[in-house]
Amino acid sequence: MSEDRHPLFMPLIFVGGxxxxxxxxxxxxxxxxxVLNFLQFQDFGLVFVMFGxxxxxxxxxxxxxxxxxxxxxxxxxxxxxxxxxxRNVLIGGAIFGVGxxxxxxxxxxAYASLGIGNVTILWALAGMFVGAxxxxxxxxxxxxxxxxxxxxx
Numbered sequence: 001m002s003e004d005r006h007p008l009f010m011p012l013i014f015v016g017g018x019x020x021x022x023x024x025x026x027x028x029x030x031x032x033x034x035v036l037n038f039l040q041f042q043d044f045g046l047v048f049v050m051f052g053x054x055x056x057x058x059x060x061x062x063x064x065x066x067x068x069x070x071x072x073x074x075x076x077x078x079x080x081x082x083x084x085x086x087r088n089v090l091i092g093g094a095i096f097g098v099g100x101x102x103x104x105x106x107x108x109x110a111y112a113s114l115g116i117g118n119v120t121i122l123w124a125l126a127g128m129f130v131g132a133x134x135x136x137x138x139x140x141x142x143x144x145x146x147x148x149x150x151x152x153x
Contacts, residue, residue: 006073021112023049030112032104032121039101099131 024030027049037043064071065078083089100106103124105113110128113121 004075006075009073012073020108021115023053024109024112025116030105030109030116030118032113032118035100035106035109036104039104099127103127 021030027045028034029046029049034043035046038046068078070077103110105121105124107128110121110125114125
């Protein structure tokens with residue numbers, strides 16, 4: 001599928017990441033202390049940053065399909081991908097929230113935090129990678145055991 005992408009797809013993804021990281025750094029959301037202050041109801045700046053991002057994203061998701069019938073860089077048709085709201089979403093969200101509360105940083109902000117010189121965030125990033133790997137390993141083995149034929153010798 002990547003061969004069908006526009007040649008500017010990857011450079012624009014990079015530019016989007018630069019803008020995202022700069023925005024997180026500029027709004028001080030790349031500092032775990034700011035996020036922890038939000039979680040302790042002491043600083044509500046994160047609400048305004050998230051609200052601003054949601055408005056921009058919402059407008060883009062509402063306007064783009066009306067202007068174009070296909071995504072400009074990938075050529076894919078616009079469509080909604082619905083994920084069921086099930087116990088995996090609830091449990092995963094709760095685990096993510098505990099990790100966010102303990103580390104004071106979410107994955108995107110952790111990378112931006114490196115950019116402002118916070119090298120101790122590497123511990124949180126390492127934990128995120130190990131946690132994601134363990135979850136993938138657990139899921140692949142759980143799915144494999146569920147699909148194995150019963151009584152196979």
